[in-house]
Amino acid sequence: MLKTNDLGYWYDRQENSLFEHVDLEFKSGTSYAIVGQSGSGKTTFLSLLAGLDKPRAGQIELNGQPINKIGLTNYRKSHVAIVFQSYNLFNYMSPLNNLLTAMAVTESSHKGDKAFAADMLRKLGLTDEQMKKNVQKLSGGQQQRVAIARTMCCDAKLVVADEPTGNLDEENTKFMIDQFQKIAHEQNKCVIIVTHESDVAKACDHSYRLAKHEFALES
Amino acid sequence: MNFFKRAWLNLTAKKGRSILLILVTSAIMLFVLAGLLIRNAADTATSNAKKSVGATVTLSANREAAFKKMRSSTSTKKSSKPKLTTSPVKLSDAKKIAKLSNVSSYSATVSTSANAKGFDAISTSSSSSTGGGMGMKGGMSSSSSSGDIAISGVTSTASTSAFEEKSSKITKGRGITTSDEGTNNVVIESELAKEDSLSVGDTIKLKATTGSKKTYTMKIVGIYKASSSTSTQQGPGATDPSNSVYTSYTFANTVKGSKYKNTADSVTSNVSDPAKVSSVKTAGKKLINTSKYSLSTNDSSYQTVKASMDNVKSFADKIVWLVAIAGTIILALIVILMIRERRYEIGVLLSLGEARWKIVAQFFVEMVMVLIVSIVIAGAGGKFVGNKLGQQLVSQQTTTATTSSTSTQTQGGQPGGSGGAPSGNSKPSGNMGGGGAPDDSSSSSTSSTKQAELDVSVTVLDLVELGGFGLAIMFLSIMLASGGILRLQPKKVLID
Ligand SMILES: Nc1ncnc2c1ncn2[C@@H]1O[C@H](COP(=O)(O)OP(=O)(O)OP(=O)(O)O)[C@@H](O)[C@H]1O
Numbered sequence: 001m002l003k004t005n006d007l008g009y010w011y012d013r014q015e016n017s018l019f020e021h022v023d024l025e026f027k028s029g030t031s032y033a034i035v036g037q038s039g040s041g042k043t044t045f046l047s048l049l050a051g052l053d054k055p056r057a058g059q060i061e062l063n064g065q066p067i068n069k070i071g072l073t074n075y076r077k078s079h080v081a082i083v084f085q086s087y088n089l090f091n092y093m094s095p096l097n098n099l100l101t102a103m104a105v106t107e108s109s110h111k112g113d114k115a116f117a118a119d120m121l122r123k124l125g126l127t128d129e130q131m132k133k134n135v136q137k138l139s140g141g142q143q144q145r146v147a148i149a150r151t152m153c154c155d156a157k158l159v160v161a162d163e164p165t166g167n168l169d170e171e172n173t174k175f176m177i178d179q180f181q182k183i184a185h186e187q188n189k190c191v192i193i194v195t196h197e198s199d200v201a202k203a204c205d206h207s208y209r210l211a212k213h214e215f216a217l218e219s
Numbered sequence: 220m221n222f223f224k225r226a227w228l229n230l231t232a233k234k235g236r237s238i239l240l241i242l243v244t245s246a247i248m249l250f251v252l253a254g255l256l257i258r259n260a261a262d263t264a265t266s267n268a269k270k271s272v273g274a275t276v277t278l279s280a281n282r283e284a285a286f287k288k289m290r291s292s293t294s295t296k297k298s299s300k301p302k303l304t305t306s307p308v309k310l311s312d313a314k315k316i317a318k319l320s321n322v323s324s325y326s327a328t329v330s331t332s333a334n335a336k337g338f339d340a341i342s343t344s345s346s347s348s349t350g351g352g353m354g355m356k357g358g359m360s361s362s363s364s365s366g367d368i369a370i371s372g373v374t375s376t377a378s379t380s381a382f383e384e385k386s387s388k389i390t391k392g393r394g395i396t397t398s399d400e401g402t403n404n405v406v407i408e409s410e411l412a413k414e415d416s417l418s419v420g421d422t423i424k425l426k427a428t429t430g431s432k433k434t435y436t437m438k439i440v441g442i443y444k445a446s447s448s449t450s451t452q453q454g455p456g457a458t459d460p461s462n463s464v465y466t467s468y469t470f471a472n473t474v475k476g477s478k479y480k481n482t483a484d485s486v487t488s489n490v491s492d493p494a495k496v497s498s499v500k501t502a503g504k505k506l507i508n509t510s511k512y513s514l515s516t517n518d519s520s521y522q523t524v525k526a527s528m529d530n531v532k533s534f535a536d537k538i539v540w541l542v543a544i545a546g547t548i549i550l551a552l553i554v555i556l557m558i559r560e561r562r563y564e565i566g567v568l569l570s571l572g573e574a575r576w577k578i579v580a581q582f583f584v585e586m587v588m589v590l591i592v593s594i595v596i597a598g599a600g601g602k603f604v605g606n607k608l609g610q611q612l613v614s615q616q617t618t619t620a621t622t623s624s625t626s627t628q629t630q631g632g633q634p635g636g637s638g639g640a641p642s643g644n645s646k647p648s649g650n651m652g653g654g655g656a657p658d659d660s661s662s663s664s665t666s667s668t669k670q671a672e673l674d675v676s677v678t679v680l681d682l683v684e685l686g687g688f689g690l691a692i693m694f695l696s697i698m699l700a701s702g703g704i705l706r707l708q709p710k711k712v713l714i715d
Pocket residue numbers: 011012018036037038039040041042043044045196
């Protein structure tokens with residue numbers, strides 16, 4: 001569903017490009033891990049896939065349509081859900097309102113469905129009490145569960161995550177991997193996770209390593 | 220619209236910040252409201268003053284031209300004594316002026332004098348004895364000798380300045396009205412009535428000092444009381460003010476002689492809208508022979524009130540604009556700081572694909588919610604502040620107006636006392652700071668009391684106007700601050 005065509009990116013000068021001539025394809029119903037050394041450009045690559053930045057060279061196609069044609073704002077709104085290491089929740093809202101807000105903004109098919117959102121949070125292990133208090137009063141693991149619930153509530157077929165387990169303990173990490181796999185396999189979405197944890201990478205269906213400005217399939 | 224809900228959630232979740240915002244906004248709104256209140260009050264006071272003080276256009280003999288003529292004639296024929304000849308105003312001319320637009324009514328004034336017959340005029344030490352009082356009374360009949368009773372022939376007493384300004388009051392019976400035309404009805408002063416034990420219904424006799432020197436029997440229809448301030452209207456050489464009587468102008472003309480029929484010393488037309496005085500004057504001048512007659516205006520009371528109110532108004536205007544500009548800057552800075560503090564939240568919204576204008580709209584809605592609460596608070600406090608400020612301003616204005624007007628008056632009398640309208644085109648110099656040159660000495664006190672009525676109260680309209688200002692301030696400050704939102708790159712915020 002998502003293809004990169006001759007994708008290239010550099011910050012200041014082309015000689016210092018992070019990667020160039022990248023041709024990758026990501027399919028729905030599949031999970032992908034992207035690994036590589038710190039500073040190799042994984043986050044940068046992901047931000048291009050998420051429509052947060054424009055590539056310097058080449059383009060990204062969603063189901064054959066260049067995403068700059070869709071419009072990056074529109075693309076983020078309707079086609080991508082993003083999970084970050086630092087959760088990125090609305091810190092002035094409860095988990096429930098975080099989901100409802102995201103559903104409203106992305107115009108999800110479940111928009112306004114409070115029961116649906118509560119159900120999703122419950123499935124991810126939040127109590128009814130927890131989902132009504134301010135997200136800042138939750139633990140890191142709980143906040144990341146809210147973040148993943150948010151991607152599940154939205155219709156976006158593409159889920160990108162940058163170090164989603166970076167701040168979590170082993171148990172929570174395992175739980176998150178399970179959730180991402182469920183999203184890929186049960187919701188038939190395309191999941192792309194940037195990680196430096198080999199456990200996470202191994203759990204994904206495919207794994208790419210970014211090294212020497214190139215992506216190489218590991219498994 | 221999800222941004223409404225987000226705005227609400229944000230304000231209620233961050234109570235401390237919301238309260239601070241409300242306090243700052245309330246303070247700004249309070250200042251704007253105070254300015255608006257004073258400005259509106261000054262507006263109302265000015266338009267009230269327009270209605271109450273009115274202005275007049277007076278048609279009288281052109282003394283300036285007459286003097287010129289006199290001088291030129293003396294230079295050619297050096298033998299004869301200089302003689303000032305002025306023509307009395309023809310009532311037909313006056314009626315033409317009265318038909319002009321904005322002229323509501325007119326009143327004629329004829330001044331003359333006669334000697335008391337069968338009763339005693341009041342004599343004061345300064346005034347000369349019966350039949351005296353020569354000279355000084357530059358009037359229509361400059362060659363005539365004056366009697367001890369000053370006759371003011373009027374259309375109606377109510378339309379004379381002394382009665383309009385309430386320095387003279389009818390205490391018994393009634394005043395002269397238009398129905399007294401052609402009669403010998405008279406209204407006398409209470410001191411004279413007391414002195415001679417006269418009351419309403421009695422008759423007195425007056426002997427003309429000029430013309431036929433006939434004796435007329437007058438019927439007293441009313442008694443008026445002149446307050447002491449009116450007495451200053453009397454020029455030097457006139458008899459005691461209590462010897463002033465009012466009759467219909469037709470009687471005064473009869474006393475003066477047959478050639479004065481259907482004339483008047485001066486005819487004062489009331490201009491309903493004081494602001495139109497000069498246009499009435501211009502239009503009126505086209506209707507008369509300006510070499511013989513002159514049109515003078517008197518809107519000094521109006522000018523006095525208007526000038527002091529204009530001062531208050533322009534001050535209030537400045538307050539409103541200064542506070543509005545300062546408020547916009549302050550709020551813009553606060554919003555800029557707020558946006559910096561909330562970059563992260565904005566980044567999350569952008570990553571969800573929210574349109575930037577909706578994020579700006581969320582901030583605007585938050586500020587409008589703050590504004591609504593602030594307007595309620597400012598409305599409650601505004602009455603207090605506005606009242607205090609209004610009182611302060613008015614008391615200052617009134618003091619300046621009164622002091623300046625008392626120093627520049629007594630320019631000769633209008634009807635009522637000694638004859639003779641103010642010369643030529645003496646325009647009242649109603650200038651800023653109040654205090655023009657009122658033709659009658661009593662006007663200064665009247666106009667200054669009128670100024671004091673600055674009604675400062677908060678109406679729904681004031682709050683609506685305040686809301687408009689507040690919205691504009693909020694809109695501008697959000698616009699100034701929204702550059703931060705419009706330029707924000709979600710990647711920079713979210714990926715650190
Ligand atoms: N805004 C920027 N301007 C200039 N250079 C940048 C900017 N952001 C990142 N870089 C550089 O680009 C390179 C890639 O950064 P990126 O964050 O993509 O790496 P990463 O693979 O995600 O690393 P990590 O595993 O530590 O998260 C780094 O060398 C970084 O210093």
